[in-house]
Amino acid sequence: MKWETVIGLEVHTQLATKSKIFSGSSTAFGAAPNTQASAVDIALPGVLPVLNKGAVECAIKFGLAIGATLNRVNVFDRKNYFYPDLPKGYQISQLAKPIVEGGALRIQVGDSEKVVHLTRAHLEEDAGKSLHEDFHGMTGIDLNRAGTPLLEIVSEPEMRSSAEAVAYARALHTLVTWIGICDGNMQEGSFRVDANVSVRPAGQKEFGTRREIKNLNSFRFLQQAIDYEVRWQIETLEDGGRIEQATVLFDPDRGETRMMRSKEEAHDYRYFPDPDLLPVRLDEPWIEAVRAALPELPEAMRARFISDYSATPEQASIATSSLAFAKYFESAALHAADVDSELVGKIVNRMFSPEEKELAAGFIARDVARARIKLTCNWLTGELLAWLNKAETAIENCPIPSRSLAQLAIRIEDGTLSGKLAKQVFEGLWEGAGEVDAIIEARGLKQMSDSGELEKIVDEVLAANPKSVEEFRAGKDKAFNALVGQVMKASRGKANPAQVNDLLKTKLQ
Amino acid sequence: MSLTQDDVKRIARLARIETSDAEALATQAQLNSIFGLIATMQAVDTRGIAPMAHAQEVYQRLREDAVTETDRHAAFQAVAPAVENGLYLVPKVIE
Incomplete structure (x- = not known):
């Protein structure tokens, strides 16, 4: 039988605020245990939550960036359950009236594009951390993380493969870091993914029974966990078994998912509106001010890179994989496009009669610029990306200034360097040996033109x-x-x- | 709506409250009289009225995003039953 996979993702993004969502404690990562847990965070009797404007603003930014509906009035609810790292006995979250509803994200899987719709995004507080080791049979509780603002982003079950799920998660990761609402650090838990996975016979309308894989903190694990889970579900069904709704954990060492709790044990959270918090109102001037301050978004920039700089769709995707990368690309392209009039004059003088010179100059400048940009683009998404990956470093720490990469493209375009020689110059640039022309001179790398x-x-x-x-x-x-x-x-x-x-x-x- | 003994036991378990059968019976009667009050209110025709999340027509005041709290864990932990290396210790719980 042919099976179809159905995946929906819930992503917890830790918001990049200075203080917690309901208290003035710091959210900085890595502090000594419980030194950033105030009376509100540890739930001493008589304390009251006061909502952080910065956290609400992050949610507004996100809603605008995905073209969602912002609920002008949204409400906080209590989600009740007992666990030692949740000192109040409930988590403050949003159920019936979340701040963000709807919206969509365009993803790129290989050569094809797809739009994934979002169900909702709501604000909530994070729990603390439980440490189960080394306390003579006891559990240690660190409440520094308790009360850290989260935006939980829920997609529709529209993904049909692990590759699509990873593409969606990556696009979301790019977006939340791009608009500056999340630092995106997956090792520190700033971006955690839960995947709801089910399978159904191809052509069947109803969804199969889903299992939820919790807390995946890397794109690789997301892919591995879904692939394993899908295989397991199909094998179970083909062997005549049934899928029970359940929550499972992925064990990266064994590459398997295992059951955490079945539906029978599922929690009854008894949500109700939190009487300690009033409904939140978003007024239009605030929303418009946030909209005006949003940077150009990755999708728009990607389209522009294709049209303005003749980047291929794949190159444009690489160039917009982060805001820093996009800025680097655009800066290099602009440097490369800066064709000086002296050069144009030289070419024009060589090739055209006086009356045609003026007309030709514009064309030539554009042609030269286009060729250089193309080269810049190739080197950025080819050699530079490969070296960054090899050095396991991000574009922010790239040792080659964007201006130098453009200069390298210029020297290839004007025939000074062959591709092979350019690679040697590139090495020099990476080592910090100076400017392009100086490296060519010092290492005698000029292509023979005599x-x-x-x-x-x-x-x-x-x-x-x-x-x-x-x-x-x-x-x-x-x-x-x-x-x-x-x-x-x-x-x-x-x-x-x-x-x-x-x-x-x-x-x- | 009225609650059964099973409902009462279930709610008690969710709230982690230990109840004897006698207590559960007494509680059942008390809770059902509260449900009686709710039933009276639910008889009111509320069609066309938007549900409210709060009794007053006021909205949440927001706090600027700034760190205003200092480290007071020593004072807080002075009243905790068990503490080690800055962590609160609790009976082991693993799901």
Whole structure:
């Protein structure tokens, strides 16, 4: 039987506020246990929550960025359950009237695009941390995280493969960091994913019974957990078994999901509106001010990179994978596009009659700029990205300034550097050996443009390889390539391969 | 609506309150009289009236996002039954 996978994601994003959602405690990560837990956070009797404006503003930003409905009046509820890292005995969350409803996110899976709709996003407080080891049979509780603001973002069950789920999670991660509402640090738990997974026979309308995989903190685990879960569900059904609704955990060491609790044990949370908090009202001037301060969003920028800079869809996706990367790309492209009039003048003087010069100048400047931008784009999404990945570093710490990458593209475009030589210059840039032209000069990497010098080398090679010349004349094409290789070697890689080809052909005729 | 003995036991379990059968019976009667009051109110025709989350037509005041609390864990932990390395210790709970 053919099966279809159905996935919906719930993502908890920790909001990048200075203080907690209902108290003035710091949210900084890594402090000594319980040093950032105030009377409100540890739920001493008689305390009252006071809502953080910054947290509400983060939710507004998110709602605007995904084109959602912002509930002008939204309400906090109590979600009741007992656990030692939840000192009040309830979590303050939003159930019936969340701050954000609807909206959508465009994702890219391979060559195809897809729109994933969101159900809702609501504000809530995080719980503390339980440490189960090393306390002679007791559990240690750290409440520093208790009360940290979260935005829980819930998607519709519209994803049909682990690849789509990962693409959605990545797009969401890019967006929340892009608009600055979350630091996106997955190791520190700032972006945690729960995946609801079910399978159904292809063509069936009703959803199958779902199991929820909790707390996935990397994109790789998300993919592995879903792949395992889908295989397990299909095998269970094909063996005649049934899927019980359940919550499961993913064990990355064994690559398996295992049951945490079944539906029978599921909590009855007895939600009700929190009497300690009044309904929250969002007024229009506030919403409009937030809208005005939003940066250009990744989707719009991606479209612009394709149209303005002729980036391929894939390159544009890479270039907009983070705001820092996009800024770097745009800065490099603008530097590359800055074609000086002196250069244009030189080309125009060479090629056009006086009356055509003025007209031609505009075209040439645009052509040169386009070629340079294309090269910049290729080097950014190719070599630079590969080096960043190899060094396991982000674009923010890139040792090559965007201006230098543009300069490298300029020197390739004007024929100073071949691709091979450019790689050597790139290495120099990465090592911090200075500006592009200085590296070319210092390391003697200039492509040979003097045709007299090249002709001399070609003559020498021809004289030294009479056998290859004979073979070529006898019709062996391979011999020609051997001669090209010899010339390149003699020029120590600095000859222009196209020029070598032309010159050899002329000489051998 | 009226509650059964099972309902009362279930609510008690959710609230982590230990109840004897006698207490559960007494509680059942008390809770059902409260439900009687609610039933009276529910007889009112509320069609066309938007549900309210709060009794007053006022909205939440917001606090600026600033750190105003200082570290007072020593004072808080002075009254905790068990503490180690700054952590509160509780009986082991693993789900």
